[in-house]
Amino acid sequence: MTEPILQARGLVKRYGRVTALAGADLDLLPGEILAVIGDNGAGKSSLIKALCGAVVPDEGEILLDGIPVSFSTPVDARTAGIETVHQSLAVAPSLDIAANLFLGRELRRKGVLGSVLRMLDRNGMREEAKKQLDALGIMTIQNPGQAVETLSGGQRQAVAVARAAAFGSRVVIMDEPTAALGVRESRAVLDLVLQVRERGLPVILISHNMPHVFEVADRVHIQRLGRRKAVVDPKSISMSDAVAIMTGAMEVPEEAA
Template sequence: MTSPDIPVLQARGLIKRYGNVIALAGTDLDLMPGEILAVIGDNGAGKSSLIKALSGALVPDDGTITLDGKRVSFGSPIDARDSGIETVYQSLAVAPSLDIASNLFLGRERRRKGILGSVFRILDRDAMRQEARRQLDGLGIMTIQNPGQAVETLSGGQRQAVAVARAAAFGSRVIIMDEPTAALGVRESRAVLDLILHVRDQGLPVILISHNMPHVFEVADRIHIQRLGRRKAILDRANVSMSDAVAIMTGAMEPQDGDR
């Protein structure tokens, strides 16, 4: 079990260059056990590159990433997933024509036992739907009643719930959420925020990337401010105002020494 004083996921000195453009200029990150860490920053601050490095979507030019205190190297998102890091992207990455259960097990399909599965490769749809129902119930997602329902028939918030349920089902160490409420209305955003809190309460630490400051201040435990490719500050949400966080993010104010 990870010590509460040791980060579950840690990055040190990550650097990523694209020609003359420096996306990451030696940035750090610390995700502690059982917390929601919000990552905020202006466009071009390096948030996307940081998250891609942590999720295996890009390989940094320099720096280190450790998971549970052990150094890791991700060459692809599959490597990160195999290590227990799941990412819910803003684009959702769901297959609309497939049903909910098939989306939850996309790339991890369960097959029938015996020769039907090993030779004929027949999927065990009943088992997948039963497990999908269990995952949805476990996360308190009560607006989806039928795991066999096509995703294309769901609302935006329900589709996001499916993506979060998939991450929670297979993310054994960390869940990263990239702008999960960006395209949602007030009511659906509320449901997704509750879902994020539920995931955290189940023991999974969450990295939340968001431009929505009220949402950040509602659910985050700490706030990582990314600026010009580096971590500018790390703030305790309970001890900072929203206006001060925005001022630090934009460069209008310098963080206190204890917040660096």
């Protein structure tokens, strides 16, 4: 069996008397889209936050390429090649598309202008931004100098996905990427998710939209009561059965385990 690129083993996270993660496990294989589903309070957000450095688990370990890693901040995870597209997108609406793609990683001009005067290479960032947008097949955005606040919801999501794909060298995590989007924009974002996988990056997709999950996921991780309840093949199980496992209405069938 292919070795997982990212693993979580026995993660525990407590918030006072509330246990958000109660020994959670996760395995992400190279080149796959792993969907993570679960009811409200199942621990999906805490699990993802632990993987991207937003929270530090109380117990357990995270392994990247089989090597234990420790993320104290999201910057640590980004340095390790794990990029996250949060539901809130974390874009700066008043800045242009290129500036958002390079937010926190701005390119500086060569020579004294960059090293001493700290001047930004805006043209270089816009050229690179255009390449990243084109590589993902994002044809609805033609001007990287356009302010993000003028974009539609789907276009803003595309900018966030392009940023993750540009800098994520190991893993891309997407938290509810189609939430609050219309049918057409959701379709475009799902195509982007598939494009990211085609570029060789494994994707963790958190979603409540079961049709979207079953359309793009290679495997489905079902989270329940702070733990991994099952990992199922979406081709061998129905959406209704997956929801039943997620809510505890049925046990995991042997053929789907």
